[in-house]
Amino acid sequence: MKRLLTGIAVVTGLGAGAVHAQDYPSKAITLVAPYGAGGASDLAARALAESAKQYIGEPITVENRTGAGGMVGARSVADAEADGYTVLLARVGMILNPAVNPQTMVKADEYTYLGALESTPMILSVDGESEIESVEQLVEAIKESNGRMTYAASGATSIDGFTTQALLKDAGLDPLTAATLVPYKGGNALATAVMGGHVDFGAWAAGSQMGPIEAGDLKPLAVFAPERMDQLPDVPTMSELGYETAGQITGWSALFGPEDLSEEVVAKWDEVLDKVAEDSTWLDLAEKRGSISTVGTVDVTEYAKSQFELFNGLAKDFGYLPE
Amino acid sequence: MFADILMALQAVATIENFLIMAIGIWAGVVIGAIPGMTGTMAVTLALPFTFYMDFVPGLLLLVALYKGSTYGGSVSAILIRTPGTASAACTALDGYPLARQGKAGKALNMALYSSCIGDFISNLSLIFLAAPLAMLALKVGPPEYAMLMIFALMTVSGVSGNSLLLGVVSACLGLLLATVGQDMYGSFRFAITDDMQAGLSVAPVLIGLFALPELLKLIVFRIAPKNDAMKLGDDKVSAAEFRASLKSIIRGSGIGVVMGAIPGIGPSAAAFFSYGEAERTSKDPSRFGKGELEGIAASESANNGCCGSTMVPLLALGVPGDVITGVMLGAFMIQGLTPGPMLFQNNIHEVYMLFIGMLVSSVLLFFAGKLTMRGFNRISKIPATLLTPAVLTLCIFGIYAISSNPFDVVILLVLGVVGFAMFLLEIPTAPFLIAFILGPMIEENMRRSLAISRGELGIFFSSPICWIFTVLIVFVAVTTIRREVQKTRARKAAIS
Numbered sequence: 001m002k003r004l005l006t007g008i009a010v011v012t013g014l015g016a017g018a019v020h021a022q023d024y025p026s027k028a029i030t031l032v033a034p035y036g037a038g039g040a041s042d043l044a045a046r047a048l049a050e051s052a053k054q055y056i057g058e059p060i061t062v063e064n065r066t067g068a069g070g071m072v073g074a075r076s077v078a079d080a081e082a083d084g085y086t087v088l089l090a091r092v093g094m095i096l097n098p099a100v101n102p103q104t105m106v107k108a109d110e111y112t113y114l115g116a117l118e119s120t121p122m123i124l125s126v127d128g129e130s131e132i133e134s135v136e137q138l139v140e141a142i143k144e145s146n147g148r149m150t151y152a153a154s155g156a157t158s159i160d161g162f163t164t165q166a167l168l169k170d171a172g173l174d175p176l177t178a179a180t181l182v183p184y185k186g187g188n189a190l191a192t193a194v195m196g197g198h199v200d201f202g203a204w205a206a207g208s209q210m211g212p213i214e215a216g217d218l219k220p221l222a223v224f225a226p227e228r229m230d231q232l233p234d235v236p237t238m239s240e241l242g243y244e245t246a247g248q249i250t251g252w253s254a255l256f257g258p259e260d261l262s263e264e265v266v267a268k269w270d271e272v273l274d275k276v277a278e279d280s281t282w283l284d285l286a287e288k289r290g291s292i293s294t295v296g297t298v299d300v301t302e303y304a305k306s307q308f309e310l311f312n313g314l315a316k317d318f319g320y321l322p323e
Numbered sequence: 324m325f326a327d328i329l330m331a332l333q334a335v336a337t338i339e340n341f342l343i344m345a346i347g348i349w350a351g352v353v354i355g356a357i358p359g360m361t362g363t364m365a366v367t368l369a370l371p372f373t374f375y376m377d378f379v380p381g382l383l384l385l386v387a388l389y390k391g392s393t394y395g396g397s398v399s400a401i402l403i404r405t406p407g408t409a410s411a412a413c414t415a416l417d418g419y420p421l422a423r424q425g426k427a428g429k430a431l432n433m434a435l436y437s438s439c440i441g442d443f444i445s446n447l448s449l450i451f452l453a454a455p456l457a458m459l460a461l462k463v464g465p466p467e468y469a470m471l472m473i474f475a476l477m478t479v480s481g482v483s484g485n486s487l488l489l490g491v492v493s494a495c496l497g498l499l500l501a502t503v504g505q506d507m508y509g510s511f512r513f514a515i516t517d518d519m520q521a522g523l524s525v526a527p528v529l530i531g532l533f534a535l536p537e538l539l540k541l542i543v544f545r546i547a548p549k550n551d552a553m554k555l556g557d558d559k560v561s562a563a564e565f566r567a568s569l570k571s572i573i574r575g576s577g578i579g580v581v582m583g584a585i586p587g588i589g590p591s592a593a594a595f596f597s598y599g600e601a602e603r604t605s606k607d608p609s610r611f612g613k614g615e616l617e618g619i620a621a622s623e624s625a626n627n628g629c630c631g632s633t634m635v636p637l638l639a640l641g642v643p644g645d646v647i648t649g650v651m652l653g654a655f656m657i658q659g660l661t662p663g664p665m666l667f668q669n670n671i672h673e674v675y676m677l678f679i680g681m682l683v684s685s686v687l688l689f690f691a692g693k694l695t696m697r698g699f700n701r702i703s704k705i706p707a708t709l710l711t712p713a714v715l716t717l718c719i720f721g722i723y724a725i726s727s728n729p730f731d732v733v734i735l736l737v738l739g740v741v742g743f744a745m746f747l748l749e750i751p752t753a754p755f756l757i758a759f760i761l762g763p764m765i766e767e768n769m770r771r772s773l774a775i776s777r778g779e780l781g782i783f784f785s786s787p788i789c790w791i792f793t794v795l796i797v798f799v800a801v802t803t804i805r806r807e808v809q810k811t812r813a814r815k816a817a818i819s
Contacts, residue, residue, distance in 0.1 A: 036646055036649060037363065037366070037367040037370065037646060037649060037650045037653070038367075038370070038643070038646065038648075038649035038650035038651070038652055038653035039649060039653075042367075042650075042653065043653050043656065043657070046370065046371055046374075046653075049371075050371065050374065062371075063727075064367065065726060065727070065728075067521030067522070067524075068504075068505055068520050068521040069505075071521075072521045075517070076727070076728075105517060105520065148777070150774070150775050155507070155508065155509050156508065156509060157509060180774055180775070180777070181774070182465075182771050182774045182775060183507040183508060183767075183771070183774075184771075185507075185767075188586070188642050188643050188644070188649060188652075189586065189587065191642045192460075192461070192586050192636070192640070192642050192644075193464075195461060195640065195642070196460075196461040196462070196463075196464055197461075197464075198464035198465060198771075198775070199775070207656075208642060208652075210641075210661050211640070211641020211642065211661045211662050211663035211665075212640060212641045212642060212663060214641070214661055214663055214665050215640075215641060215663040215664040215665055217640065217641070217663075217664075285657065288656055288657055288658075288659050289656050289657070290656075
């Protein structure tokens with residue numbers, strides 16, 4: 001509603017004219033979470049809104065704009081006025097999608113990268129009652145099954161599809177045919193599919209796995225993260241196990257704005273994020289949802305670029321894109 | 324255990340908790356009644372508040388909002404044929420005709436009674452049957468899911484139409500429309516514009532099909548629909564009427580409980596399914612769609628019957644089955660709790676408090692419903708010439724507000740015209756809508772099954788649950804076709 005009215009005001013020339021950047025921000029900021037409420041991106045967005053509002057001095061409202069694997073929300077931010085009042089809680093998908101899909105709704109360079117926020121591990125799991133105890137055994141079983149083993153993922157070129165495909169590639173198998181992909185929507189549906197024994201395994205975001213793992217309904221084999229998770233100290237990382245490509249894949253969140261944000265807006269967010277980095281609410285909420293804060297420790301522009309190259313390279317490798 | 328329950332009762336029975344639940348329920352009813360504002364929206368907006376609340380009151384607030392909005396959707400469905408939530412679409416089929424006959428109060432009361440009963444039964448099932456329901460939810464894999472959905476669609480295709488053939492045509496159109504957008508493997512279908520890549524959302528399709536044709540009728544036929552004057556005593560449900568609907572209420576609650584516990588199905592499908600069953604087993608199915616109280620009872624008991632059992636997967640397995648419980652998982656995580664079987668061991672005190680609170684909220688729903696009904700009931704006295712344009716404005720703004728996407732308003736208007744055309748051709752709209760909602764579920768689970776079986780159709784008959792649904796599908800197909808043949812014969816006999 002508010003956006004509509006502001007929109008009308010600007011179009012009809014009733015608006016205050018150009019926003020004076022030095023006044024930024026002078027009104028509420030909309031933070032778009034491109035995935036559903038209660039999910040990892042939503043929780044991160046709400047935590048950021050809670051902890052950053054005191055430093056930026058204006059309220060931050062979280063809006064869930066979902067669809068097309070998060071790209072609908074991303075598109076709406078890329079299309080928004082570059083005045084700093086609409087920003088995006090970007091997930092790895094915002095870089096992955098343009099890197100593997102030439103018809104992407106938003107290209108990776110249609111944003112201003114404002115800052116890294118957190119890293120969210122992904123976990124390779126099998127049904128709690130499965131006989132498989134390690135990644136090695138799983139790879140062995142996949143080899144023997146001759147393509148009949150199934151894994152759950154949000155889609156072939158989604159991040160949780162790439163986790164499994166990267167592992168298959170590292171194991172010297174064909175990432176596309178060595179196991180059969182069964183698509184599901186979202187982490188919770190993936191968890192149900194693996195727990196119910198409808199598919200054999202999957203590697204997806206940790207957020208929807210912690211409950212079932214604690215209860216023994218899912219058995220974690222390895223984590224896709226730079227380091228082991230505090231909650232799962234006995235589960236090795238992919239790099240530790242020697243799977244090089246898989247070891248580079250992990251989930252993350254960052255803050256993006258529309259292209260060509262003014263320097264003042266960028267500087268303001270730099271300043272705010274510096275404070276958020278040490279804010280106890282932010283750190284506390286990050287720990288509770290099982291993610292590691294990367295605010296201020298990772299150069300987002302650099303990181304986004306390296307992630308783009310990683311996924312673009314994998315997409316060519318796997319045959320989704322021509323070499 | 325008894326001491327535990329007593330302790331929990333003591334802890335939960337505070338003025339503060341009651342107040343939170345009462346406000347939550349009442350706000351939920353109002354939000355649910357406003358077209359374009361959904362329970363999901365209410366629960367999402369309330370989530371940040373729970374960051375600052377204790378765990379149990381916070382979660383009870385979310386639960387209260389959800390329950391309230393599920394009932395609230397029926398209020399606008401009955402009074403202005405604009406379902407506030409998708410799950411109330413079915414309630415409009417009989418509720419609106421009743422309102423036009425001057426029996427809005429009766430319809431609203433029946434909706435409230437069946438909602439509260441469904442809700443209460445659902446809470447009891449959550450408390451006592453969580454483990455078996457969770458087992459069942461996990462057993463329903465892609466082939467079982469696909470068969471269940473096909474069965475539900477079959478039952479519903481005959482809903483609210485004079486002709487089975489037109490019902491099937493309507494359902495097929497709905498299935499066709501559901502294919503718009505990106506499919507599960509990532510290819511685009513009918514993605515003529517960028518906006519269509521994401522597919523069509525349910526809310527604009529729903530409101531376009533149900534509410535807009537009423538306005539178009541007003542414009543095209545230039546006759547304002549006359550509401551009959553309210554007759555004395557017509558705003559209460561008599562004991563005999565209640566008894567006549569009791570079977571449908573109980574069956575609806577049961578359908579709601581089972582469908583609610585299975586991840587991803589949700590209250591809309593449950594309501595339509597229950598309605599279809601009520602009509603199919605009724606002695607006089609021809610009354611359905613023209614103001615049959617039992618239709619309201621069937622629909623409302625089923626959609627609120629989902630409210631408690633939808634928490635089964637979250638509490639018993641630690642995995643939410645829908646968006647609402649997804650938000651609740653967020654509330655759990657922020658409090659540092661992990662839902663799942665361990666919760667019953669580590670935090671049994673909180674679990675009991677939650678259960679008691681949920682039972683109390685069913686009772687609160689009754690009073691909140693009674694309270695709001697008085698205000699809302701006056702809407703039925705506003706002349707249609709004033710009300711209908713106001714409803715249209717509300718619909719357009721509401722739909723725009725959901726996703727701030729003008730394309731949704733376009734869908735709303737186009738579907739309004741489609742709905743009007745269907746009215747002229749006497750094609751029922753209900754099968755269209757339910758096929759649109761169920762279509763993706765059927766398709767996705769069918770394709771998943773075939774991916775798992777590598778194309779072998781045998782997977783659809785591979786488990787006892789599948790066999791049950793195969794038998795039911797055959798049974799419903801045979802009885803429906805036989806009834807249709809008998810109807811045609813009777814008509815022919817009448818002519819000659």
